[in-house]
Amino acid sequence: MKDKTIIxxxxxxxxxxxxxxxxxEEVRDDFLEYCRLExxxxxxxxxxxxxxTSKSIVNKVNSPDVGMSYSMNPYQGCEHGCIYCYARNxxxxxxxxxxxxxxxxxxxxxxxxxxxxKKLQSKSWKAQTIVLSGNTDCYQPAEQRYEITRRCLEVFLKYKHPVGIITKNALILRDLDILKKLAKDNLVSVSISITSLSETTRRTLEPRTATIKRRFKTVRELTDNGIPVNVMMAPVIPGVNSHEILLLAKVAAENGALSLGFIVVRLNGAIxxxxxxxIRKTxxxxxxxxxxxxxxxxxGALNDSEFGIRMKGKGKIAEQLHSMMRIxxxxYFSDKEFPKTNHTLYEAQKQLLKQPKNGQMRLF
Incomplete structure (x- = not known):
């Protein structure tokens, strides 16, 4: 039976x-009683x-098994509230x-x-895909008010620089106009995180995220507009959503996803x-x-910190999950290929933007 004191x-x-x-800090019973009486x-x-304010925004990712070299995060903390989120630490x-x-x-x-x-203007910077949301979701609710992610996408477009996006929020469709322009030069890729087909599971695991239906609709709409989409089933939690791998893969493919990825849950640090x-309450x-x-x-622990293993897991249960994902x-994806982002346009565009607007250049 669920704990009735759940927030x-x-x-x-x-x-x-x-x-x-x-x-x-500790919430004491006498304080709670005082609040009740008052x-x-x-x-x-x-x-x-x-x-x-920050001194820099583009971060070098040194972990060899994360799948990205550089990331940036317009927000720290995330209102989505995913219980398993590694970024909590x-x-x-x-x-x-x-x-x-x-x-x-x-x-x-x-x-x-x-x-x-400022980073993209640097003489030493060479084009490498920078991933928005390497830590926290760039399309979390705060983005509706601040539009920082949209302004960053405008910068990527201005410099013709490749960008990756990871999100579980349908708000990304607000920026479809910019994403389509980036996609024309193969400068953008998107990973949509979908952990379950069950709304009950979604509400419990990820209480303030877009519904599953809206996320698949987002995959479909991005795909229809020429934007390559990867679906991430991240994380797979044994006994919670592990039984959904095959069906989720089928629905993802039907909605146009070009690839599917997953990680095995790891509960590092305070998580x-x-x-x-x-889980004892819910x-x-x-x-x-x-x-x-x-x-x-x-x-035998809730977490393994060894690179190459920590997000894959080991043992019989992990092997079963990997076998199911291979199947x-x-x-559903053997005939699909996820394109690489274009790194060839940035250098020329950077030099063009640096040229002084005098003489004939004023015509451009």
Whole structure:
């Protein structure tokens, strides 16, 4: 039976201790009783947007098994609230908790487009695909207000520079006009994260994300407009969504996806505590089974930090998941090919933009 004290609309149900901070906060029973007597909310459960400035925005990705070389994140923290999100741990570097703070205290990097342009103007920079959302979703709800991602895409278009996008939000369709222009020169690719076909599972795992129906519609619409789409089933959680691999692959292919990827869930850092608390409250009848199966994929722990293995898992359960994914790809994606982004236009475009607008150049 579900815990009746679950915080609605959130993934994490607790604020765990930040390992970098000496002091911690505790909600005491006497405080809760005081709030009850005064008719006040002990926890208003509101999202706060905090504007910050950054020295740089493009990050070198040193992990050899992530699948990207450079990333940028217009936002830190993510209101989507996905319970399994590996990015939660990075919120601790800013002095916040990886739990509820990650979903409710969103840092806004308003100068991201200017910092990106400065990077692309650099003499030493050579075109390499920069991935939006290597850490947190660039189309999370804050983007509706701030439009930082859209402004960054305008910079990529201006410099004819390749960009990758990872998201689970249908808001990406708002920027279809820019994406189509990028796609004409093969400068953009999109990965849509879809973890389940079940709305019940989606609402539990990812409480503030676009519905499954809207995500597949997004895959279809992007594909119809010439934008290559990869579907990421990330993560696969044994006992929660692992049984959906084949059917999800079928629906993804039917909606135009050109490729399918997945990772095995890993609960690194504070996420192990956050996820364990969450599943015992939301799925108490299967909590032990799921946790034990995750441990079986990581040598008896909830996480494995070894490069090359940490996101693939090992052991019999992980092998079964990989076998199922191989079958899915062979059955539904064997005739599809995902194109590489174009890195050849940027250098000439950068030099063109640097030329002074005098003489005949004023005509252009």
């Amino acid at each position: 609605k609309g959130r993934g994490a149900q607790v604020n765990v201790q930040n390992k970098f901070l000496e002091h911690s 008719g006040e909310e002990a926890d208003p459960n509101k999202t706060t947007y905090i504007e910050v 990075s919120h601790e570097y800013w002095g916040y908790s990886a739990g509820l703070d990650f979903e409710r205290k969103i840092l806004i990097k308003k100068d991201a487009p200017e910092l990106l342009e 192990g505590q956050i996820f364990t608390d969450w 799925m108490p009848d299967k909590a032990d089974k799921v946790l034990h199966q995750i441990e079986a994929c990581h040598g 899915a790809k062979q059955k």
